[in-house]
Amino acid sequence: MVFEHKPVMLKEVLEYLECRKNGVYIDGTLGRGGHTEAILHELDNTGRLIAIDRDITAIEEVRKKLGDRPNLILVHDVFTNIPDILERTGYTEVDGMIFDLGVSSPQFDNPERGFSYNYNAALDMRMDQEQSLTAADIVNNYSLPELTRIIREYGEEKWASRIALFIVKHRANKRIETTYDLVEIIKAAIPASARRSGGHPARRTFQALRIATNNELKLLEEMIGKVVPFLKKGGRICIISFHSLEDRIVKNKFRELARECVCPPDFPVCVCDKKAELKIINTKPITASIEEINLNPRARSAKLRVAEKR
């Protein structure tokens, strides 16, 4: 099966990255290589792009599509390991980075990956197929309070406690193995009147389980703190997020790194000596154009934030 993924806000990313022909760049979320391919076009043979994905299929598919290129280094790893990846590849700093968060269309649209409530499949949802924890492990083993927290916090689902309760009751008789098993449990938990609006009733719970399975929010926050020291002065970090939980983390982490002094306001002089590491380029997130949204509805919820190394 051939799966396509249209890169989101490509024009804007290229505009803000301001690639130099001989620069070194990181694409921390390779996917099907949409941003990677466009950045490669900006570089000459002396430039380098290190492209990372935790999903081995992404690495294999892009290697097939783009072939071996002297200025492209493909790495199967998580983006929180960027400091080690740079050490392994012999770079001490880079000119820019792009992170396009979440799942790729090929992950979502491949029924076997278990990300989608539209196909019946094993309840998997791992971006990295070598990871042991699956979504099925979470729904079958986590406690009622932990399931409630995950569904409420990561899915922003108002029926979280009922859905968690129905999951726990169901699994007492029979293990929850498939996406459709879970969809049926969710439908039973949400009252019929509430199911008539707000899209597919399983959408928010599936989002929550995907985030928990892949530890997405924790890794995002950790990654920003770890990678900024490796940006050259003037180098930019661009992050595209797809829901408010991710965007809040990016906004707050950028703000924290852009702050000069963190002493309590009643201190007469600064004793923390904290220096701002970033300059925020856009205080309001950049969103996709109407034209792009018409061509690629996935771009509707995308938010791009950019910051520059001081």
Ligand SMILES: C[S@@+](CC[C@H](N)C(=O)[O-])C[C@H]1O[C@@H](n2cnc3c(N)ncnc32)[C@H](O)[C@@H]1O
């Ligand atoms: C939205 S897609 C990126 C699409 C890509 N920009 C393109 O144009 O094709 C996100 C990709 O990031 C990967 N990913 C998500 N979290 C990651 C992490 N913590 N470390 C490495 N890769 C990650 C996913 O496996 C997925 O392939």
